[in-house]
Amino acid sequence: MDVLLASSAEAFRLLFSGDAEIWEIVGISFRVSSLAILCAVPPALIIAFVLAYGNFFGRRLLISLFNTFLSIPAVVIGLTLFIVLSRQGPLGDFKLLFTQTAMGLGQFLLCLPILVCMVHVSLQAADRAAWETARTLGASRVRAFFTVIYEIRFGLMAALLAGYGRIISEVGASMMLGGNIAHYTRNIPTAIALETSKGAFAEGIALGMVLLFLAFLVNALLQYVQGKGSINP
């Protein structure tokens, strides 16, 4: 119990004493994960749209595949990308291993299936009429696509939250691909793993609390973007 009490105190001290190192770690976490999910949104929307509205051979197999990828362990993504990005791997010439880009790539691949599946489900649940009305009213396909996406904006928001939650808290792939380099690829989860391995449990838990606090802020922000979070007018 002492550890938990001590770490709560430590968490508050870390957060509010303006500890530069902690804010740097928070910044790296936030920045890498935000860019990763931003890059994943456009392809995810397009894939989900094609899966929902398209009619082609192998569509259901693709849906099953994306659903399967929901449960892929992060370390498997990490290991696969590690092999691909290593200097001996096919993309070795880009020297991406142990960079923020490599971490971002891992997180991109981790959140893509979540976005695809959740957006796909939203599209399925939405009325196809939005598309047809927009088309009948003379909207281009692109314009109609955005109309449909607008219709499912709340589902999209939920998908973003779920995807962001997965990657901001993920340690396996970030550790492997980023290497937990101080001031560069050390994010909150890898810092927690490091503190734990050093036996500094209070700092580890404190960082965990920082992560929760950050997640709460992001949620609050999205809540504001989304509106009142109620279907009442």
Place this chain on the structure above:
Amino acid sequence: MLHRLSLLLVAILLTAPAVAGDVALRLATTTSTANTGLMDYLLPVFTRKTGLEVHLIAVGTGKALRLGQEGDVDIVLVHARAAEDKFVADGHGVDRADVMYNDFIIVGPDADTAGVNQSKTVAEVLQRIHQNELPFISRGDDSGTHKRELALWESAARTPGSSWYREVGQGMGKTLQIANEVDGYTMTDRGTWLAYQSKLDIRLLFEDDPPLFNPYGIIAVNPARHPDIDYDGASKLIRWMTSPEAQKMIGEFRIRGQQLFIPSARDSG
């Protein structure tokens, strides 16, 4: 909503950094040098002297050597003499230099029913544990510490591997915690022990036998194998780590008032 969303996007993009130019020297080293804070204490001085930034990647010795072999890092600092010699002999690394050593210790339950603390040598320690079939927790992760432990069993002429011998496949800190939970014995580096000691009931039972000394070597990745690694930077780091200045700093490094590493560079130049 779209307006607010785009505001959010702009905010995120503004906080995004300019993509860092990747010119830092990449050093793969073991958790024992990184987690004790030794490298955080040494490297800023090196960076100030040379203007070279060092990216420190802390992994096990086996993984560090593998990263060097694949050309994913420029230089390695590890502790597994036999594996290091093979690394150089196989042409993966050049310019190996001794830097320092620390030591391993044997820890175990306070009751110490095997009488480990009365042993004269580490071989005797292992023979006593083996004979009494008391729980021994092994790293089991191919790390430098694990390799050393296996070599010690071999020189004690005992083969571990019954139900009392448990390979956990985890880092040193976790291994110590497991030993603590099951009242078992284990071999640990002194640095990790100092960091964990206050949280554990097991205690230090045996130390100070030469086979437990643990030398660290620094090796540049062979530029002939990987032409685009930073061999120049690696050479600078080797020269500095073996220089009188760094050697003095290593000798002065303390954790909880205790010296962890003993400098051992032969060529101080």
